[in-house]
Amino acid sequence: MSRDGQKIDRRKFLKGAAVGAAAVSSTAISNAQDQESADHQHAPSDIALRVKALETVLTEKNLVDPSVLDEVVDRYENRIGPQNGAKVVAKAWVDSDYKARLLDDGTAAIGELDLLGTEGEHMVVVENTAEVHNLVVCTLCSCYPWPTLGLPPTWYKSSAFRARAVIEPRAVLREFGLEVSDETEIRVWDSTAEMRYLVLPRRPEGAEDMNESELADVVTRDSMIGVAIL
Amino acid sequence: MNSIHDMGGMHGFGPIxxxxxxxxxxxxxxxxxxxLSIGWFPxxxxxxxxxFRHNLEKIPPKDYLNMSYYERWFFVNEQKAMQLGLVTEEELNNGNADPNYLMPQLEPHPDSSLGSGRLxxxxxxxxxxxxxxxAKEINGRAHNRLPRYVRGKTGTIISDNGIYALQDTNEKDEQPYDDPQHVYTVRFSSEELWGNASHGNDFIYLDLWESYLEFA
Known part of the structure; x- marks a missing residue:
C-alpha cells in the first residue's frame, strides 16, 4: 500500500526556516490521498537541520542534556513497545485471577508487572468477547499507552483514523481486514483525558497448549488497539 | 478551541x-x-x-495538516524556545549559541510535570x-478536552475515574487552570452522535471532566 521515493513539495511552515532544496522523501510513504500524505513521516530536508540546531543551541545553554535525549530515543526504540502489552495480555489469558484484577483495575494490575509510566499512568483494559469488540482512538491528538504499546504507529496518528474511528468504526475495521457482524457491539474509546486504553483480545483458537511466553509472542500491537483480532 | 485538531467525525481524509x-x-x-520535547519540558x-497541546492546536489548520506528527511537536517547541527568549532565530539559523546573547534566567516551572494529573x-x-x-457547549479559544462531536449530546456515566486537575488553559498564559474535579467515562450511542450515519450497535466512550457535563 505504500511506495518509496514519492516526491513531495517542500513544506513551508516556518518563517525564517533554513533554505533547502525541494525535499524528496527518504521514507516509505503513500499518497493514497494528497491531503493524507502529510500524516506520513516525509521530512522537508531542512527539518533535520532545524532539529539539530535547536538541540545544539539548547545543549550549549545547558537547557538540555543530550545523553538524556539519547536515553529517551533508546527507550522507545529498544525497550518499550508492544511486547510489554503482550505480556499483560498473555498473563491474563493464563491466569484468570490476574485477568479479573486487570479488568477491575487496569492500573493496579499492569503496575504488578511494572509497566506503568508517562502516558500510561492510568490504565483501563477493555475485553473483547463474542458480543463486544473494542477500538481505541484519540481524536484530539494521538494519546496512546506508551508504557505498554510504545509510541503510536503513523496510521494511528493520521487524520483519517482520528476522524473516522468514532463515526464509522466498522468501515475503519473493514479497511484493516476485520468484518464485525451487526450483532456485535462496537465500543470506541476516545482517549480524551488521562486514562489510556488497552484492548484485551480474545485468545486465538489453537493456542490451548501454548505457555505464557509463547502466547505473548502471538499478541500483536494492532490487536491491543482493536484493529485486529488474533 | 475549535480547530482542525478536533477531527472526530470529519470526512474527506481518505483511507487509512x-x-x-x-x-x-x-x-x-x-x-x-x-x-527534545521530553528532555526540555521543565x-x-x-x-x-x-x-503543549494548546500550542499544537494553535498551529493554523492548513499548516497543521501539512505537518507530520513530529514536525508539529518540533515546531511548537522551536516556537516556544524563541518566544521565551531562550534561543534566537539567528542562533537557530547558525546552529550555535551566541555567547553575546543573554537569555533570560528562567527557573524551570515549579510544578512542571509530564506525569499524572491525578490528585x-x-x-x-x-x-x-x-x-x-x-456535554456542555464550550466554545472558547482556550484549550479544552471536549470534542465538538459530543457537545450538546446526551450520554450515560459508566465510571468515575477519580480526581484530576483540569487541563484547560487560559489562552493568555497557556497554563492549565488545575481546578481538580472528577473525570467520568461517558457512553454515547452512535445514534445520538451521528444520527443518519449511525449504527445501532456502536457506542463511543469519552473521559470527561465534571465541569464539561450537566444533568440531562
Missing amino acids: VVEVDEPVFHEEWEGRAYA ASQYKEWGG DLEINAKFENGGVVR
Missing part, C-alpha cells in the same frame, strides 16, 4: 494508510525531536501537557454511575 513494519522513528530527527515553562483529594462527585448527562 498502513505502513508495514514501520520503524519507531523513520529518521533520526524524529527521535531527537521527540526526545525548561519549556509548560506545566503539564495542556499548554489525592476528597471532593464530592456530582454524578454517579448510570446518571444521564449532557
Whole structure:
C-alpha cells in the first residue's frame, strides 16, 4: 500500500526556516490521498537541520542534556513497545485471577508487572468477547499507552483514523481486514483525558497448549488497539 | 478551541494508510525531536501537557495538516524556545549559541510535570454511575478536552475515574487552570452522535471532566 521515493513539495511552515532544496522523501510513504500524505513521516530536508540546531543551541545553554535525549530515543526504540502489552495480555489469558484484577483495575494490575509510566499512568483494559469488540482512538491528538504499546504507529496518528474511528468504526475495521457482524457491539474509546486504553483480545483458537511466553509472542500491537483480532 | 485538531467525525481524509513494519522513528530527527520535547519540558515553562497541546492546536489548520506528527511537536517547541527568549532565530539559523546573547534566567516551572494529573483529594462527585448527562457547549479559544462531536449530546456515566486537575488553559498564559474535579467515562450511542450515519450497535466512550457535563 505504500511506495518509496514519492516526491513531495517542500513544506513551508516556518518563517525564517533554513533554505533547502525541494525535499524528496527518504521514507516509505503513500499518497493514497494528497491531503493524507502529510500524516506520513516525509521530512522537508531542512527539518533535520532545524532539529539539530535547536538541540545544539539548547545543549550549549545547558537547557538540555543530550545523553538524556539519547536515553529517551533508546527507550522507545529498544525497550518499550508492544511486547510489554503482550505480556499483560498473555498473563491474563493464563491466569484468570490476574485477568479479573486487570479488568477491575487496569492500573493496579499492569503496575504488578511494572509497566506503568508517562502516558500510561492510568490504565483501563477493555475485553473483547463474542458480543463486544473494542477500538481505541484519540481524536484530539494521538494519546496512546506508551508504557505498554510504545509510541503510536503513523496510521494511528493520521487524520483519517482520528476522524473516522468514532463515526464509522466498522468501515475503519473493514479497511484493516476485520468484518464485525451487526450483532456485535462496537465500543470506541476516545482517549480524551488521562486514562489510556488497552484492548484485551480474545485468545486465538489453537493456542490451548501454548505457555505464557509463547502466547505473548502471538499478541500483536494492532490487536491491543482493536484493529485486529488474533 | 475549535480547530482542525478536533477531527472526530470529519470526512474527506481518505483511507487509512498502513505502513508495514514501520520503524519507531523513520529518521533520526524524529527521535531527537521527540526526545527534545521530553528532555526540555521543565525548561519549556509548560506545566503539564495542556499548554503543549494548546500550542499544537494553535498551529493554523492548513499548516497543521501539512505537518507530520513530529514536525508539529518540533515546531511548537522551536516556537516556544524563541518566544521565551531562550534561543534566537539567528542562533537557530547558525546552529550555535551566541555567547553575546543573554537569555533570560528562567527557573524551570515549579510544578512542571509530564506525569499524572491525578490528585489525592476528597471532593464530592456530582454524578454517579448510570446518571444521564449532557456535554456542555464550550466554545472558547482556550484549550479544552471536549470534542465538538459530543457537545450538546446526551450520554450515560459508566465510571468515575477519580480526581484530576483540569487541563484547560487560559489562552493568555497557556497554563492549565488545575481546578481538580472528577473525570467520568461517558457512553454515547452512535445514534445520538451521528444520527443518519449511525449504527445501532456502536457506542463511543469519552473521559470527561465534571465541569464539561450537566444533568440531562
